[in-house]
Amino acid sequence: MANTAIAAPEHGAWTARLKDVGFWAEWAALVGLIVLVIVFQALNPTFLSAGNIASMLVAAAILIILSVGQTFVIATAGIDLSIASTMTLGAVAFGQVYSMGMGLALSCLAAIVASGLVGVLNGVIVARGKITDFIVTLGTLSAASGLALILSDGKPVTIIDATLLGLSTGGLGIFGWSFVIAAVVAVLAHVLLFHTRFGTHLLATGGAAESATAMGISTQRVKIAVYTISGVLAGLGAILLVARIGAAEPAANTAFLLNSVAAVVLGGVSLFGGRGSIIGPVIGALLLIALVNGLTLLGVSQFYQPLAVGIVVVLAALLTRFQR
Amino acid sequence: MTNTLLECRNVSLSFGNVRALADVSLSLRQGEITALVGDNGAGKSTLVRCVSGIHRPDNGHIIFDGEETDFHSPDEARKAGIETVHQNLALVEDLTVWQNLFLNRELVRGFGPIAFLDRRAMQARAREMVSTLAVNVPAVKSRVRRLSGGQRQAVAICRAAGFSSRLVIMDEPTAALGVQETARVEELILRLRDEGHTVLLISHNFAQVMKLSDHVWVMRAGRCVGGRRTSETSGEEIVSLVTGAVSQ
Numbered sequence: 001m002a003n004t005a006i007a008a009p010e011h012g013a014w015t016a017r018l019k020d021v022g023f024w025a026e027w028a029a030l031v032g033l034i035v036l037v038i039v040f041q042a043l044n045p046t047f048l049s050a051g052n053i054a055s056m057l058v059a060a061a062i063l064i065i066l067s068v069g070q071t072f073v074i075a076t077a078g079i080d081l082s083i084a085s086t087m088t089l090g091a092v093a094f095g096q097v098y099s100m101g102m103g104l105a106l107s108c109l110a111a112i113v114a115s116g117l118v119g120v121l122n123g124v125i126v127a128r129g130k131i132t133d134f135i136v137t138l139g140t141l142s143a144a145s146g147l148a149l150i151l152s153d154g155k156p157v158t159i160i161d162a163t164l165l166g167l168s169t170g171g172l173g174i175f176g177w178s179f180v181i182a183a184v185v186a187v188l189a190h191v192l193l194f195h196t197r198f199g200t201h202l203l204a205t206g207g208a209a210e211s212a213t214a215m216g217i218s219t220q221r222v223k224i225a226v227y228t229i230s231g232v233l234a235g236l237g238a239i240l241l242v243a244r245i246g247a248a249e250p251a252a253n254t255a256f257l258l259n260s261v262a263a264v265v266l267g268g269v270s271l272f273g274g275r276g277s278i279i280g281p282v283i284g285a286l287l288l289i290a291l292v293n294g295l296t297l298l299g300v301s302q303f304y305q306p307l308a309v310g311i312v313v314v315l316a317a318l319l320t321r322f323q324r
Numbered sequence: 325m326t327n328t329l330l331e332c333r334n335v336s337l338s339f340g341n342v343r344a345l346a347d348v349s350l351s352l353r354q355g356e357i358t359a360l361v362g363d364n365g366a367g368k369s370t371l372v373r374c375v376s377g378i379h380r381p382d383n384g385h386i387i388f389d390g391e392e393t394d395f396h397s398p399d400e401a402r403k404a405g406i407e408t409v410h411q412n413l414a415l416v417e418d419l420t421v422w423q424n425l426f427l428n429r430e431l432v433r434g435f436g437p438i439a440f441l442d443r444r445a446m447q448a449r450a451r452e453m454v455s456t457l458a459v460n461v462p463a464v465k466s467r468v469r470r471l472s473g474g475q476r477q478a479v480a481i482c483r484a485a486g487f488s489s490r491l492v493i494m495d496e497p498t499a500a501l502g503v504q505e506t507a508r509v510e511e512l513i514l515r516l517r518d519e520g521h522t523v524l525l526i527s528h529n530f531a532q533v534m535k536l537s538d539h540v541w542v543m544r545a546g547r548c549v550g551g552r553r554t555s556e557t558s559g560e561e562i563v564s565l566v567t568g569a570v571s572q
Binding site: 191194195196197199200201203204206207208210211212213214215216217270274275 | 378399410427
């Protein structure tokens with residue numbers, strides 16, 4: 001490390017900051033979001049109408065929640081590939097319990113517990129079995145979606161429930177309830193990550209597991225905890241998903257997996273672990289939703305949307321190389 | 325006669341067929357700098373890892389401050405007052421200086437099970453800890469990634485010296501440093517002793533050992549082959565003990 005001068009560069013002039021690639025890398029998602037909003041608004045004035053903003057925020061809710069879960073895992077240098085199929089399993093568990101006539105509360109509990117258990121399983125295998133996260137969660141990705149198909153016998157369960165309908169359609173002004181829930185999750189996650197001992201230990205585990213162990217931190221417990229958080233949040237996402245589509249489907253939801261990882265990368269969280277934020281991935285999720293929404297408004301064929309998402313994510317990943 | 329702070333009695337440890345430590349017996353006096361020298365693979369680091377709770381010896385006793393210890397984790401050793409500056413420093417590069425200083429010792433404010441980090445108190449305390457350093461002082465809010473080698477070493481030593489530790493173990497603290505930084509870290513080690521800490525210094529640098537230490541223990545092939553008061557020995561004698569040209 002040749003960098004010995006570390007006086008206090010934080011108060012540099014704005015012009016100097018704007019020339020610094022690191023600054024742009026740090027705020028890639030926000031800059032990208034602003035650029036997208038300006039471009040789409042210029043091309044189609046309905047983009048920033050209250051109705052469209054409201055629908056974008058609601059559409060972003062599930063992705064925000066999953067991205068928060070994914071952030072916790074990625075900050076420990078892991079990855080949860082099973083997050084979307086865990087959500088599917090949660091949705092199916094919801095549907096099964098609901099169709100047995102056990103009521104909404106128990107159905108929600110079933111979704112959280114089923115997804116949470118997958119998370120615990122991921123965590124225990126990764127931490128105690130010392131197997132690469134990638135392989136473990138690839139396995140549970142397949143296992144959870146298989147289990148969802150078995151439990152539901154491949155059939156969707158239609159759910160008609162006034163409370164759930166209210167959850168997906170009502171809200172505070174332009175903020176739909178599902179977005180409000182996502183925002184609360186994000187705030188709690190931020191507090192957990194930056195204002196508790198657990199959060200510091202999590203970042204230490206991701207940044208330098210050996211050092212964390214030498215300081216007496218149980219990296220195994222941290223790993224189990226982050227996968228459990230990821231699973232529980234997938235369960236919460238499952239409830240919102242059921243509310244949104246009015247049915248519990250054993251569908252694959254692959255796009256949610258890819259987009260959750262994409263949002264985390266866009267949000268400037270290092271895939272090598274140890275550094276990250278919650279606000280970054282939240283903005284990343286909003287950016288992805290805005291991108292798809294804007295392209296749809298402009299009448300661009302749906303086929304182009306995955307291409308656009310892919311390009312944006314790779315560009316963001318390139319930018320993060322310049323992070324300090 | 326000064327008190328003995330740490331004593332190892334017949335400590336042995338094997339990894340599979342490899343006998344890393346064989347009946348090692350040595351002692352450290354309170355308030356002194358004791359050096360531990362030996363060739364690569366002589367078992368110095370392994371012994372230190374036993375004392376600091378990373379390994380558990382197969383046989384033998386480790387007596388710290390008059391009480392037999394049986395540490396199951398580094399955390400227990402830290403709680404007993406044994407701090408280790410590992411060769412790799414055990415710093416987390418992406419965390420700030422103050423976060424590293426308080427890693428797993430975080431100050432919290434809270435009510436019941438909910439406790440929040442007291443960031444301000446930790447930063448203030450970290451500033452105090454760091455300001456005593458002889459090395460050019462790093463800003464406590466900067467990430468460790470941006471510090472120089474000497475500054476990192478200083479932060480690691482600072483962490484070990486804080487928190488009312490009784491024994492500070494240093495595993496080759498100057499191995500990766502330049503001449504100037506080495507001199508500063510050596511000053512820091514002497515300061516630790518002057519402040520009343522007992523120091524166990526592992527070093528390859530005989531000049532440094534002769535300069536800093538009060539007592540020297542020599543290890544060879546997993547055994548402790550001798551100990552000398554530094555004032556009563558010479559660099560040549562230590563070298564011959566290390567290489568095995570002289571025994572006892």
